[in-house]
Amino acid sequence: MAHPFVHLELATADPGAAKEFYAKLFGWKLQDVEFPFGTYTMIDAGREPGGGIMKQMLPGAGSAWRAYVLVDDIEAATAQARALGATLLKDVYEVPGTGWLSIVADPTGAELGLWQPKM
Numbered sequence: 001m002a003h004p005f006v007h008l009e010l011a012t013a014d015p016g017a018a019k020e021f022y023a024k025l026f027g028w029k030l031q032d033v034e035f036p037f038g039t040y041t042m043i044d045a046g047r048e049p050g051g052g053i054m055k056q057m058l059p060g061a062g063s064a065w066r067a068y069v070l071v072d073d074i075e076a077a078t079a080q081a082r083a084l085g086a087t088l089l090k091d092v093y094e095v096p097g098t099g100w101l102s103i104v105a106d107p108t109g110a111e112l113g114l115w116q117p118k119m
Contacts, residue, residue, distance in 0.1 A: 006070045006115055008043075008051040012063035015041060018053050035096065058089060058103075068101065068113035077114050078102040 012018045019041055022028050029044040030053070043051035056063060071077035074092050081104045082088055089111065090103035099117035106112060 003069050003071060004049075005067050006049050007068040007113070008049055009066050009068065009113065010051070010053045010063070011056040011058070011061070011066060012053065013056055014063075015039070015053050015055055018063070022053070064111070066103070066111055066113050068115040071114050071116050074100040074102060074114060074116035077116075078104065081106075081114070 010018055010022075019030050022043070023030055026045065031042045031044070033040050033042055037057065038055055041053040043053065045051065078088070078092055081102075085107040086104035088102070089105055090101070092100055092102045094100050097118070099115060101116075102114045104112055104114065
């Protein structure tokens with residue numbers, strides 16, 4: 001399986017301000033979806049990859065965009081990233097009805113999300 005970027009996500013301290021800004025700047029269509037962790041705003045930019053806006057959930061982290069890469073096996077990919085020197089920021093987490101994610105920081109400190117969809 002190739003490992004393309006499949007999702008871009010903004011984690012921010014102020015989702016409302018971010019939604020207003022990006023909707024006006026780019027004309028993105030935004031749709032709020034409720035999950036157990038809170039409101040997640042799906043971004044429809046008219047092309048792939050898709051995206052989302054959410055409240056920042058990592059303690060002490062500022063607002064930032066994060067890219068997610070498609071993986072075959074979230075557990076194996078997360079373990080391999082750690083073995084190669086990545087720092088685990090968010091262990092494997094199930095997004096109900098959708099799939100699983102984890103978040104790592106590579107050895108240079110750059111954050112990256114790993115994503116395995118439900119099949």
